[in-house]
Amino acid sequence: MVKTSTNRNADTASFSVATFLTPSVFRNYPQLSLHAESLQALRVRLLYANLPVSIGVSGMLAFILVTVQATVIDPERLTAWSLALTLVLSARAVLFAAWRRSADESSHAAMRRWLLLFRIGAVLAGTVWGIGGVVLAPPGNTGHIFYVSFVLIGLCAGAASSLAVDRLTINGFLIAVLLPHTFFLANLGGSASLGMSVMSSLFLFFLAASARHSALQLEENFRLQHIATENETKLRQMLENSPIATCIADAADNRILFVNQSYLALIEASPEQIVGVSPVDYYAKPEDYTAVSEHIRAGTQISNKLLELRSLDGQSWTKWTLASYSPIEYQHKAAILAWFYDITERKLKEDHVEHMAYHDALTGLPNRSLILDRLQQAQTEAELTGNMVALMFIDLDKFKPVNDLHGHNIGDLLLKFVAERIRGCLRKTDSAARIGGDEFVVLLPALPAVKNAVDVAEKLRQALNLPFEINGLILNISSSIGLAVYPEHAEDTQSLIKHADIAMYYAKAEGRNCVRVFQPQMQDRGMSSP
Known part of the structure; x- marks a missing residue:
């Protein structure tokens, strides 16, 4: 991907920038609306990719909570709640398996259906946890009540990082988990319970605001990435149709990443022969490319450098070019963009004139x-x-x-x-x-x-x-x-x-x-x- 200096902020949170997307991005940036289908598909894939871990963490937390509360909560109540959570988690596991089997289905309608099912599953899981925050907190036992509070807060903190992709999902889950417990604490009376109720409310607000901020930031990053992708596409189209021989090479390992037809004609090679080849293999003087690389690493450009190119066997042909180089980013890599103007005919004429003079x-x-x-x-x-x-x-x-x-x-x-x-x-x-x-x-x-x-x-x-x-x-x-x-x-x-x-x-x-x-x-x- 080609990035200019104005697009460097798109590197932030690059691991998931393409997936953190909400409907507001289309309101704020209408030019992205044509890509809604692909963005929604990416969002769904990230949500489902995190689902197995979420199910596992939720199950472990439930087991620990039931074990700790077994001494103060009626066994029938514990069993009923555990069974309800097990059913919901099992249903979400079945949903994940079904999604895996139909992962190749990427139509817009299918993505909407999978997203809806995920949201329902997340809200149901949150609801069961919210009920647990009430029925598993024994009145009069401050220690066990506060323990339940911290379990719910930890659950929500973990969910905020994996569900922030979709605002409806994260907000529905947070409200379902924390709101019942917050009211429960407020109704208990006493300064400690009221304080915990206020803290729970503030934490709910903080997580919701934090998730919204993360989503907005990632939406912006995706917008920049999308612009950079469009720029790369335009650049490739421009270079592919250019009469000027053009080559893009990886700045780290000097392997060719892109060439146009004019470059292939210049070096008299096919695309298959270019794959994995270093541009320096075509330089009559390899030290010329070394000097170019040093300038590029320093962030400077090179214009109209007289350069002698030769065939790989060193005998088939020799050509003279005026070469220009610029440092760029291409496909998320530091790269070198090079243009070559073939001046072989002019150089031979100049050499002939000079030879005749001496x-x-x-x-x-x-x-x-x-x-x-x-x-x-x-x-x-x-x-x-x-x-x-x-x-x-x-x-x-x-x-x-x-x-x-x-x-x-x-x-x-x-x-x-x-x-x-x-x-x-x-x-x-x-x-x-x-x-x-x-x-x-x-x-x-x-x-x-x-x-x-x-x-x-x-x-x-x-x-x-x-x-x-x-x-x-x-x-x-x-x-x-x-x-x-x-x-x-x-x-x-x-x-x-x-x-x-x-x-x-x-x-x-x-x-x-x-x-x-x-x-x-x-x-x-x-x-x-x-």
């Missing part, structure tokens, strides 16, 4: 801007860790003849194959970039020594020296590689780039197809190599 359109490698950004990050990390950062400039040898002889299409394909071979020689933490024409840059972060960079450079040279087979053509090229290492050969980014470029120029000048590591004695040409 990557080479032909090879898919990072471009100059991205590799410079990564170089700066690598140098910052190297300052903290004490490792080295290597930068290579790679220029392809004999690439121009390929373009001239076979055309730019073949040349472009060759550049793609070159990019693949370079990637195949690197670690996941390394980066390769195409910075123009047939020039490439390789970044090696977190190196322990210069030798490690030289080994990778030689591996790249050998890989690029192998023949390329493209569209039936066998193409042979090579590469000239210049290498500079931070902080061995440079103290800043610009110097490192410049020195790697100079080393590459010397590799081309010294015969090509080789690797050259920057040395201080190399002439600084102040420009990129040809």
